[in-house]
Amino acid sequence: MVVPKKQNVWDLLKKEILKNEEKKIYYSEKFKKIEDKVKKSLKDQKTDDALNDVTIWALVLWSSDVHYETFDNYIVVRFRIDWVLVDIFRLTLKEYKTILERLKYSSSLKLNITTIPQDWKFSLFIENRNIDVRVSTLPVWAFENVVCRILDNTNAIIDFDKLWFFWTTKRILEKSITKKNGMILVTWPTGSGKTTTLYTILSKLNTREKKVITLEDPIEYKLDWVIQSEVNEKNWFTFKSWLRALLRQDPDIIMVWEIRDYETLETATNASLTWHLVLSTLHTKSAADTLDRVINMWLKPYILASALDTIIAQRLVRKICPYCKVEKERTALEISIIENMMREIWMSSLWSKNIKLYEWLWCEKCNNSWYLWRIWIYEIISLNEQLRNLIRQWSTTQEIITSARDWDLITMKEDGILKAIKWYTTIEEILRVI
Ligand SMILES: [Zn+2]
Structure with a gap:
């Protein structure tokens, strides 16, 4: 059977997954x-x-x-x-x-x-x-x-190399976190492991020559040599006033737990423009959503263009159990699905015949679920001068994303499928999450 081109491959696969769902107990x-x-x-x-x-x-x-x-x-x-x-x-x-x-x-x-x-x-x-x-x-x-x-x-802090970045994304990120100023936003739907990403980045940046201060709500893990403060909005002390007090402590790097409103965004942006490296999080689904959100919070595009450096959108996906994965014969349907998918994410140059597929097996180690542990999939946009200019010119998010793809933007779908092809996770899991 060959998949009709017009049919949405993702939907088709999702249907297939649902069929198998009851087996995975x-x-x-x-x-x-x-x-x-x-x-x-x-x-x-x-x-x-x-x-x-x-x-x-x-x-x-x-x-x-x-x-x-x-x-x-x-x-x-x-x-x-x-x-x-x-x-x-x-x-x-x-x-x-x-x-x-x-x-x-x-x-x-x-x-x-x-x-x-x-x-x-x-x-x-x-x-x-x-x-x-x-x-x-x-x-x-x-x-x-x-x-x-x-x-x-x-498990809160892991080695930076173990954050599951492909070398291209890792290189982009290493460049942006070693800058002296700029704003790095990690965006996440609930339960996407942002704590680990943020804390791991912080601990990589944390040297004795630098002062790192965090504003958290609440403090989840204690980090060595990092000054961590917890928001306490009593006595009329708001998130924004905490952030201002924190900036008077002469930090090099600050981490603001979450940008919830315009005032926090404005203060964090100003900090980035006045030679601080600012890390923060936003509750959005993708890098594009994040750009939309900050612009819709009424941050002026020319300020955003200068202050923002990198957006990391991330999701956690389950990892294939290393104890029970085996290679299997591929069916014509599967080959056709992969080819369709490759075309959709512009990777048709990858020869699908070289792609190996895995068999559903179960073992005690993964509680018969076929998955053990989790890995991250990412979408990272790092702003260069061209992208900054597009933001300054009030371009639409779509225009910015399209242009970013000409540079080095790898979408979450691409990152996920590449990881599935490498057997870190499964195509089914990527489809479930994205
Ligand atoms: Zn297993």
């Missing part, structure tokens, strides 16, 4: 082990041990969050593993009550308050590591739902 023998261990600790009235067990296993399974979800007469404990929520085991209401009280007590939440949301964190010392757990409660009709975000410092 996360399940592992480990889940039963976790359940047994936690229930035994609870039975022996060792609630601390039970909580430790949950956290240790969440870490072992590379989870970012532990969810306790309440139903009529039971509670489901779920882990978010590589972005996907996985049911691990169930607790009875009685068992949950003990855990809930312990969680609230450990994280200094008020035990007697059950009708309003609360959040705070506690620390655990596990296997020579200090793990912070941020606990948030939400009253639901019967009980309180709890989500624990696991803040594992060991």
Whole structure:
């Protein structure tokens, strides 16, 4: 079968993926082990041990969050593993009550308050590591739902070379982060791992000759030698006034956690124009969206053109399990899909016959999900004089993006597909995320 050219290849593939979806059920023998261990600790009235067990296993399974979800007469404990929520085991209401009280007590939440949301964190010392757990409660009709975000410092900062940049994008980024001034925006939909990217860049920039100050909300990880401040909007002190106070501390590099409004954008922009390197984030989907957003926040194009240096749009995708990936025969349909896709992303010069495909296998190591860990895919725009001029001339975002493609812009789709072809992730996963 040959794919008709007019048909949207992405939609066609998405349909194919949905067909296979029910086969991909996360399940592992480990889940039963976790359940047994936690229930035994609870039975022996060792609630601390039970909580430790949950956290240790969440870490072992590379989870970012532990969810306790309440139903009529039971509670489901779920882990978010590589972005996907996985049911691990169930607790009875009685068992949950003990855990809930312990969680609230450990994280200094008020035990007697059950009708309003609360959040705070506690620390655990596990296997020579200090793990912070941020606990948030939400009253639901019967009980309180709890989500624990696991803040594992060991994974917060990784080596810059391990951020999964292709050498071209890496070169662009290395150039922009070593400049003395300019604004670098990391844009992200929720859960796209911006924390790691930002902290890794910061730690690369952080030398004793430079002063690095951050303005965060809240501080998630403690960085060595970086002055981190947390926004506290009490006493009429706004985000903007914090930022101004921070600039009076004579920094070289500042990181503003998120640009939420025009005032923050304006202050951050001025900082960039007055010889500071500014890193910040915006809640947008792509590099093009980011340009649209900052212009729509009424930042004058000529100021934006001078202040902005680089936009990094990123997404996390799941990585193929290295333990159970195997090569497979390709069908005519698959070859045709790849060829179509190559044409769509202007890479038809890559000979599709050289592209190898992988087989769906499952193993215990990836909880029968076929994926293990995650990698990033990127879209990076670095402004050169031509692009700056286009912004100054009030060009449309589309015109700017089209021109950027003549230089070195690689779109997220391209970056993703290149990574799928190299077997880092799968084409299915790229289609799911983009
Ligand atoms: Zn596997």
